[in-house]
Amino acid sequence: xxxxxxxxxxxxxxxxxxxxxxxxxxxxxxxxxxxxxxxxxxxxxxxxxxxxxxxxxxxxxxxxxxxxxxxxxxxxxxxxxxxxxxxxxxxxxxxxxxxxxxxxxxxxxxxxxxxxxxxxxxxxxxxxxxxxxxxxxxxxxxxxxxxxxxxxxxxxxxxxxxxxxxxxxxxxxxxxxxxxxxxxxxxxxxxxxxxxxxxxxxxxxxxxxxxxxxxxxxxxxxxxxxxxxxxxxxxxxxxxxxxxxxxxxxxxxxxxxxxxxxxxx
Amino acid sequence: xxxxxxxxxxxxxxxxxxxxxxxxxxxxxxxxxxxxxxxxxxxxxxxxxxxxxxxxxxxxxxxxxxxxxxxxxxxxxxxxxxxxxxxxxxxxxxxxxxxxxxxxxxxxxxxxxxxxxxxxxxxxxxxxxxxxxxxxxxxxxxxxxxxxxxxxxxxxxxxxxxxxxxxxxxxxxxxxxxxxxxxxxxxxxxxxxxxxxxxxxxxxxxxxxxxxxxxxxxxxxxxxxxxxxxxxxxxxxxxxxxxxxxxxxxxxxxxxxxxxxxxxxxxxxxxxxxxxxxxxxxxxxxxxxxxxxxxxxxxxxxxxxxxxxxxxxxxxxxxxxxxxxxxxxxxxxxxxxxxxxxxxxxxxxxxxxxxxxxxxxxxxxxxxxxxxxxxxxxxxxxxxxxxxxxxxxxxxxxxxx
Numbered sequence: 001x002x003x004x005x006x007x008x009x010x011x012x013x014x015x016x017x018x019x020x021x022x023x024x025x026x027x028x029x030x031x032x033x034x035x036x037x038x039x040x041x042x043x044x045x046x047x048x049x050x051x052x053x054x055x056x057x058x059x060x061x062x063x064x065x066x067x068x069x070x071x072x073x074x075x076x077x078x079x080x081x082x083x084x085x086x087x088x089x090x091x092x093x094x095x096x097x098x099x100x101x102x103x104x105x106x107x108x109x110x111x112x113x114x115x116x117x118x119x120x121x122x123x124x125x126x127x128x129x130x131x132x133x134x135x136x137x138x139x140x141x142x143x144x145x146x147x148x149x150x151x152x153x154x155x156x157x158x159x160x161x162x163x164x165x166x167x168x169x170x171x172x173x174x175x176x177x178x179x180x181x182x183x184x185x186x187x188x189x190x191x192x193x194x195x196x197x198x199x200x201x202x203x204x205x206x207x208x209x210x211x212x213x214x215x216x217x218x219x220x221x222x223x224x225x226x227x228x229x230x231x232x233x234x235x236x237x238x239x240x241x242x243x244x245x246x247x248x249x250x251x252x253x254x255x256x257x258x259x260x261x262x263x264x265x
Numbered sequence: 266x267x268x269x270x271x272x273x274x275x276x277x278x279x280x281x282x283x284x285x286x287x288x289x290x291x292x293x294x295x296x297x298x299x300x301x302x303x304x305x306x307x308x309x310x311x312x313x314x315x316x317x318x319x320x321x322x323x324x325x326x327x328x329x330x331x332x333x334x335x336x337x338x339x340x341x342x343x344x345x346x347x348x349x350x351x352x353x354x355x356x357x358x359x360x361x362x363x364x365x366x367x368x369x370x371x372x373x374x375x376x377x378x379x380x381x382x383x384x385x386x387x388x389x390x391x392x393x394x395x396x397x398x399x400x401x402x403x404x405x406x407x408x409x410x411x412x413x414x415x416x417x418x419x420x421x422x423x424x425x426x427x428x429x430x431x432x433x434x435x436x437x438x439x440x441x442x443x444x445x446x447x448x449x450x451x452x453x454x455x456x457x458x459x460x461x462x463x464x465x466x467x468x469x470x471x472x473x474x475x476x477x478x479x480x481x482x483x484x485x486x487x488x489x490x491x492x493x494x495x496x497x498x499x500x501x502x503x504x505x506x507x508x509x510x511x512x513x514x515x516x517x518x519x520x521x522x523x524x525x526x527x528x529x530x531x532x533x534x535x536x537x538x539x540x541x542x543x544x545x546x547x548x549x550x551x552x553x554x555x556x557x558x559x560x561x562x563x564x565x566x567x568x569x570x571x572x573x574x575x576x577x578x579x580x581x582x583x584x585x586x587x588x589x590x591x592x593x594x595x596x597x598x599x600x601x602x603x604x605x606x607x608x609x610x611x612x613x614x615x616x617x618x619x620x621x622x623x624x625x626x627x628x629x630x631x632x633x634x635x636x637x638x639x640x641x642x643x644x645x646x647x648x649x650x651x652x653x654x655x656x657x658x659x660x661x662x663x664x665x666x
Contacts, residue, residue, distance in 0.1 A: 055564040055565045056565050059289045129549070131287075153289070160294075178451060178453055
């Protein structure tokens with residue numbers, strides 16, 4: 001959790017924007033996940049999100065659904081992912097955040113999950129189907145151990161947004177579109193002004209914009225109106241197409257590097 | 266008369282430990298709007314009068330309560346009454362809910378309806394209401410269900426709805442529901458999602474129940490009129506559980522037994538079944554916390570039932586509550602038992618029930634020993650026309666043996 005706060009503090013000091021990268025844990029397998037995280041770090045990612053595969057990922061588009069399916073077919077479980085995080089921790093200090101639907105956490109046991117995740121070196125968790133009203137238990141158990149990253153959407157009214165930010169920790173995951181994850185050729189026209197408005201209300205937490213961001217140009221534009229951008233499906237697509245061996249990792253490295261450059265430009 | 270207890274859930278949508286609202290943030294405002302609209306219109310005489318008029322003149326309510334003497338004789342049970350939801354317009358109880366929600370959508374200014382469907386009955390009922398009220402309609406349906414419920418797919422098409430095949434996961438109701446939720450997250454501004462059962466995030470389980478309570482309200486007054494006393498036991502099949510809640514709810518405060526019948530598929534021990542209340546454990550699927558079929562790691566298991574309408578790994582949260590309270594009892598019957606019950610009802614009463622409803626009858630057959638001197642009500646939730654292709658296939662398969 002400290003790693004996450006520290007990272008955003010450092011970036012703020014440097015006037016730099018955070019690049020948050022998402023991959024599905026266990027796609028194509030958990031050993032590959034360790035290597036892929038290293039590639040992301042080397043290419044300039046500031047935070048890595050690891051998706052916990054779920055049988056019914058209702059906030060995800062086809063790309064991440066398919067990655068989830070591949071990981072589940074490998075027998076990937078939350079327990080194994082936490083063990084993988086412990087291995088990754090031997091290699092890098094990058095902040096690591098798990099993105100999981102609620103049922104795998106609930107089934108694991110929230111208290112056990114928080115304890116095991118924190119011990120392994122997980123810094124935070126994002127739960128896309130756990131809105132403010134349902135998150136109290138997880139937040140209170142996680143307090144001081146791992147961040148519970150809140151989500152806000154274009155449909156969230158200002159007063160609610162303020163409550164969401166006040167309750168959350170780590171950063172604010174702002175969902176840029178009303179929709180599911182996946183690459184988009186265009187983002188809403190009003191997005192940059194929306195982000196400026198959100199930032200005013202959400203000044204307690206770093207503002208990270210995600211969903212639909214898939215090109216360096218989008219990264220550049222949105223980075224100017226937020227503290228961080230989150231890219232997921234575009235990376236998962238590269239891994240799905242090119243694999244996680246040397247050539248696939250090279251493609252991933254180049255693409256993440258191009259996002260980094262655009263964000264720093 | 267409604268007691269406080271009957272007005273569960275609490276303000277957060279919990280029936281005891283079950284229910285709630287486990288959905289992406291994007292939908293919270295829409296759920297709040299829906300909750301506000303429903304709270305307003307459920308007590309609005311003009312809304313209730315309009316709905317009652319549609320239910321009467323268009324849907325054919327009240328549906329009869331029929332005393333099935335032949336069935337009672339065949340099973341050696343004192344009295345059996347069938348609540349004939351199969352005689353409601355479109356052939357099942359589903360229309361009670363879709364008329365209510367479509368009317369609500371009109372009042373909320375939504376122009377587009379979406380729905381998920383398993384057996385196709387809810388899809389047809391949604392398409393029907395959409396045609397009647399002039400709304401656009403798209404229905405998500407698993408590819409496997411499209412194959413086994415071809416007639417209902419054609420009916421939806423005739424009614425002007427677009428059926429969208431779902432190829433993910435088990436290609437059944439669970440996956441159709443995922444896809445409908447994804448659509449709603451994307452088009453939340455102009456779209457109302459008509460969930461077909463007492464599942465999903467708050468306020469759906471309570472709202473759908475309220476629309477289906479008409480079944481139990483009618484049954485209660487009909488049986489009092491016909492026999493002068495309340496029944497001893499009420500049976501209904503349980504998939505998501507809307508027909509069961511609909512008939513159970515007005516009897517909750519009465520001294521009688523409520524029995525929900527889940528689909529045991531190929532048998533509980535086989536693992537291929539749809540009986541979360543019988544052998545599942547609590548978890549979160551499609552927006553609420555309830556009993557679920559899931560793996561040790563919290564992945565949702567694929568359900569199995571010969572009946573597409575019961576082929577679902579979850580169940581409405583109020584049923585989980587009633588189970589834990591001990592207020593309702595939940596049993597299960599296999600595909601084979603349901604088929605036997607279906608054939609029996611056809612032969613002795615001249616009624617072809619839906620495969621779903623056949624489970625309720627099979628539940629009565631299973632418990633017949635203890636029902637000898639009882640008055641039993643069975644909710645005959647739908648008619649079996651949609652299932653004849655499945656049945657014909659089974660018959661020919663059996664002939665080959």
